[in-house]
Amino acid sequence: MSTANHTGGFHHAHHFDSAEHQYESSKQGIWLFLVTEILMFGGLFVGYSIYHSLYPQVFHAGSKQLSVVLGALNTVVLLFSSFTMALGINYVQRGLKNKAIIALAVTIACAAIFMVVKFFEYTHKFHVGTVPGKYAYTEELSASGEKVTKVGALLAEASKLSVAEREHKLHLDETEYEHLTLLEKTKNWPLFFGFYFVMSGIHGLHVLAGAFLIFWVLLKVIKNQVGPEYYTPVEGVGLFWHVVDLIWIYLFPLLYLVG
Amino acid sequence: MAHEQHNYLNHQKGIWSWLTTLDHKRIGIMYFVAIMSFFFLGGVFALLVRAELFTPGKTLFSADVYNRMMTYHGAIMVFMVIVPGIPAIFGNFVLPIMIGAKDVAFPRLNLMSWYMLMIGAAITGSTLFLENVDTGWTFYTPYSSIKTGLGVIPMVLGVFIIGFSSILTGLNFIVTTHKLRAPGMTMNRIPLMVWALYSTAILQVLATPVLAITLLLLIAEKTLGVGIFDPQLGGDPVLFQHFFWFYSHPAVYIMILPAMGVISELVATYSRKVIFGYTAIAYSSLAIAGVSFLVWGHHMFVSGQSEFAGVLFSFITMLVGVPTAIKLFNWIATMYKGSIRLDAPMLFAIGFMFLFTIGGLTGVYLASTGMDVHFHDTYFVVAHFHYVMVGGTLMALMGALIYWFPKVTGKIYSDLAGRISWVFIFTGFNVTFFPQFILGNMGMPRRYYDYLPTFTELNQMSTFGSWLIGTGFLVGLYGVFYALLKGKEAGNNPFGGKTLEWTTTSPPPHENFEKTPVLTGGPYEYR
Numbered sequence: 001m002s003t004a005n006h007t008g009g010f011h012h013a014h015h016f017d018s019a020e021h022q023y024e025s026s027k028q029g030i031w032l033f034l035v036t037e038i039l040m041f042g043g044l045f046v047g048y049s050i051y052h053s054l055y056p057q058v059f060h061a062g063s064k065q066l067s068v069v070l071g072a073l074n075t076v077v078l079l080f081s082s083f084t085m086a087l088g089i090n091y092v093q094r095g096l097k098n099k100a101i102i103a104l105a106v107t108i109a110c111a112a113i114f115m116v117v118k119f120f121e122y123t124h125k126f127h128v129g130t131v132p133g134k135y136a137y138t139e140e141l142s143a144s145g146e147k148v149t150k151v152g153a154l155l156a157e158a159s160k161l162s163v164a165e166r167e168h169k170l171h172l173d174e175t176e177y178e179h180l181t182l183l184e185k186t187k188n189w190p191l192f193f194g195f196y197f198v199m200s201g202i203h204g205l206h207v208l209a210g211a212f213l214i215f216w217v218l219l220k221v222i223k224n225q226v227g228p229e230y231y232t233p234v235e236g237v238g239l240f241w242h243v244v245d246l247i248w249i250y251l252f253p254l255l256y257l258v259g
Numbered sequence: 260m261a262h263e264q265h266n267y268l269n270h271q272k273g274i275w276s277w278l279t280t281l282d283h284k285r286i287g288i289m290y291f292v293a294i295m296s297f298f299f300l301g302g303v304f305a306l307l308v309r310a311e312l313f314t315p316g317k318t319l320f321s322a323d324v325y326n327r328m329m330t331y332h333g334a335i336m337v338f339m340v341i342v343p344g345i346p347a348i349f350g351n352f353v354l355p356i357m358i359g360a361k362d363v364a365f366p367r368l369n370l371m372s373w374y375m376l377m378i379g380a381a382i383t384g385s386t387l388f389l390e391n392v393d394t395g396w397t398f399y400t401p402y403s404s405i406k407t408g409l410g411v412i413p414m415v416l417g418v419f420i421i422g423f424s425s426i427l428t429g430l431n432f433i434v435t436t437h438k439l440r441a442p443g444m445t446m447n448r449i450p451l452m453v454w455a456l457y458s459t460a461i462l463q464v465l466a467t468p469v470l471a472i473t474l475l476l477l478i479a480e481k482t483l484g485v486g487i488f489d490p491q492l493g494g495d496p497v498l499f500q501h502f503f504w505f506y507s508h509p510a511v512y513i514m515i516l517p518a519m520g521v522i523s524e525l526v527a528t529y530s531r532k533v534i535f536g537y538t539a540i541a542y543s544s545l546a547i548a549g550v551s552f553l554v555w556g557h558h559m560f561v562s563g564q565s566e567f568a569g570v571l572f573s574f575i576t577m578l579v580g581v582p583t584a585i586k587l588f589n590w591i592a593t594m595y596k597g598s599i600r601l602d603a604p605m606l607f608a609i610g611f612m613f614l615f616t617i618g619g620l621t622g623v624y625l626a627s628t629g630m631d632v633h634f635h636d637t638y639f640v641v642a643h644f645h646y647v648m649v650g651g652t653l654m655a656l657m658g659a660l661i662y663w664f665p666k667v668t669g670k671i672y673s674d675l676a677g678r679i680s681w682v683f684i685f686t687g688f689n690v691t692f693f694p695q696f697i698l699g700n701m702g703m704p705r706r707y708y709d710y711l712p713t714f715t716e717l718n719q720m721s722t723f724g725s726w727l728i729g730t731g732f733l734v735g736l737y738g739v740f741y742a743l744l745k746g747k748e749a750g751n752n753p754f755g756g757k758t759l760e761w762t763t764t765s766p767p768p769h770e771n772f773e774k775t776p777v778l779t780g781g782p783y784e785y786r
């Protein structure tokens with residue numbers, strides 16, 4: 001590249017004094033970017049807290065509907081991935097190429113596990129009809145003239161069956177049946193799932209973006225483009241990944257445990 | 260010519276070298292071309308909107324077309340012209356040079372910001388061919404979320420991407436200012452333009468993400484029906500306004516702070532005096548940036564917010580006047596007993612002070628809760644924000660254009676063309692917008708296609724004024740082409756400026772300076 005200096009094995013762009021200078025600047029840039037990410041999620045958190053205070057029962061019943069086990073599993077997976085990411089950075093800084101490759105690959109694998117778990121959570125929600133806003137309603141009107149939700153329709157069908165048949169035909173076990181009944185009794189519950197899908201959806205997109213970026217630095221490690229003298233991209237991507245993790249650490253209790 | 264000087268313009272050749280350039284000066288020029296094209300488009304819409312209002316009832320086109328034109332006029336002018344305008348064009352060009360840097364901190368990111376503006380503009384612009392993009396530039400729910408058509412989605416998506424461009428530019432400027440100052444250039448020696456751009460950049464980075472999430476939520480609302488803004492599903496349409504103004508009020512300072520930076524430069528140079536109260540002007544930018552986050556509720560005095568909130572927002576809003584007044588008084592103190600030269604840029608600077616003061620004072624009216632009940636959503640508000648945004652930012656933009664034109668191109672911009680343009684814009688502006696204060700006071704609502712016959716004369720005056728403004732900008736544009744083709748060679752420092760950009764050649768070399776400058780004193784050391 002024409003604008004780079006190659007003195008002493010470092011490449012720093014022509015407008016910086018030294019590699020150190022360039023590193024410091026890049027790091028500041030990345031931190032600023034992360035601030036914007038947090039502010040963006042901040043908007044969602046503000047909306048969440050407003051509606052949580054307006055409709056505490058909805059958020060209570062809604063959170064019961066989410067699987068704490070799967071959410072906790074994903075939390076552990078992400079925490080572990082933050083650890084392997086940190087290891088990866090450390091290995092790159094110390095020039096341990098093979099170990100770095102393994103650490104980064106494991107991080108990507110964790111991202112993949114996270115997304116697979118999310119996939120199962122989402123599909124289950126589609127199945128029982130706990131979906132956001134207008135999609136939660138069917139075309140029908142109830143006897144009292146209110147719009148019938150998909151959950152309501154499912155429960156009506158389930159109430160005609162025995163417990164065993166529910167399990168067998170509708171894949172609905174008894175606890176879930178109770179939770180759905182509780183949910184259906186609250187008004188405006190689709191709002192909760194609006195928040196659930198938007199917040200976890202935007203977070204999920206960040207996980208995908210993060211995995212893609214980690215893959216990008218992994219290639220750099222393989223091609224020897226980063227190493228002990230120059231590791232800014234690895235560290236930057238690492239910071240991004242930690243923030244994605246951190247945001248989930250807030251999302252998990254807010255969405256799954258608020259009850 | 261026997262020996263051609265080597266500069267950033269002939270450093271590389273061909274259109275491709277421009278589209279892939281990492282040079283902040285070239286990127287500034289690319290922004291200029293792009294933003295001026297948007298400005299032209301937005302201007303045409305403005306003239307059409309005004310033309311429609313020449314008579315009550317139908318003058319030229321239907322109410323539906325009118326609503327869409329008004330929407331595009333507002334959205335283009337705000338998101339594609341005034342918000343990016345001065346920082347992206349002149350900030351890009353002069354900020355690194357003014358602090359003695361070779362480039363911005365992240366040149367690639369800088370180029371990417373330009374492409375994001377282009378992509379965002381293309382997506383937003385593509386909706387011109389869709390029906391039902393008629394929400395106005397504020398995209399207020401529930402109209403935007405439930406009533407009108409799906410065209411709002413690409414419209415808002417485009418603005419979202421443009422917002423990203425703004426964030427990245429701001430981020431770049433902050434790091435550049437922190438990390439790339441020349442030896443001896445302490446934070447208390449950076450030119451006031453840089454202080455203004457720096458404060459703006461902080462706003463861009465801290466406020467724009469809130470716009471981003473607001474627009475994403477609107478998109479989610481339209482595609483998934485999330486319900487957060489929909490009372491039928493348990494949501495609240497007014498929440499959108501809170502979110503929107505939490506960004507957009509700071510955003511009005513993203514529009515005006517860079518303009519204030521330009522004015523500080525112009526006043527110092529054309530008064531030939533040390534700027535009065537450097538520190539006060541510098542830190543008042545930061546103060547404005549800070550307070551601007553706490554006042555959004557003044558857009559919602561009549562939305563049913565609590566009386567207490569109204570009083571609080573009213574009080575904090577008026578506080579913004581303090582740092583603003585500090586700037587104004589310092590400029591006037593600088594001019595006092597200076598050797599003032601009324602060249603075109605200085606005329607624009609004085610025009611700025613005049614119009615901005617009217618805009619600011621009427622802001623105090625609007626900030627008083629009682630009066631706002633009367634003025635809210637009337638033409639009074641329209642007049643107010645045009646006085647500050649157009650009278651402020653666009654005046655500064657014209658001043659900046661003529662002032663830095665020689666540095667950018669090596670050619671002098673004809674002062675006569677500049678003055679003629681000024682006369683048209685300044686008079687046209689007052690003829691257009693002053694009647695709108697009266698119209699608003701008489702009760703003409705904003706955003707309406709039709710009005711009562713009693714309002715006819717004042718509306719006709721206003722429309723006539725818009726033609727004068729249009730003429731003024733066309734003269735300004737003519738000046739650009741004339742200067743490029745026939746302008747005199749400028750020399751390094753045609754106006755006797757004291758900031759660093761005047762110490763390098765015009766146009767500057769690829770890396771801005773032949774030798775990195777070393778500073779021993781502050782800017783503006785006239786006498």
Ligand code: HEM
Nearest residue numbers: 511515557558576619622623625626635636640644647648
């Ligand atoms: C710095 C320059 C300023 C700019 C660029 C600006 C811009 C604007 C804009 C665009 C609007 C209309 C928003 C809409 O479309 O609904 C507006 C309204 C308003 N402005 Fe400003 N403004 C500025 C300064 C001020 C100041 C100094 C004050 C008060 C001291 C103020 C008080 C208000 C109020 C209260 C409203 C709401 C009026 C209503 O909707 O009833 N503004 N301003």
Ligand SMILES: [Cu+2]
Nearest residue numbers: 508555557558
């Ligand atoms: Cu405001």
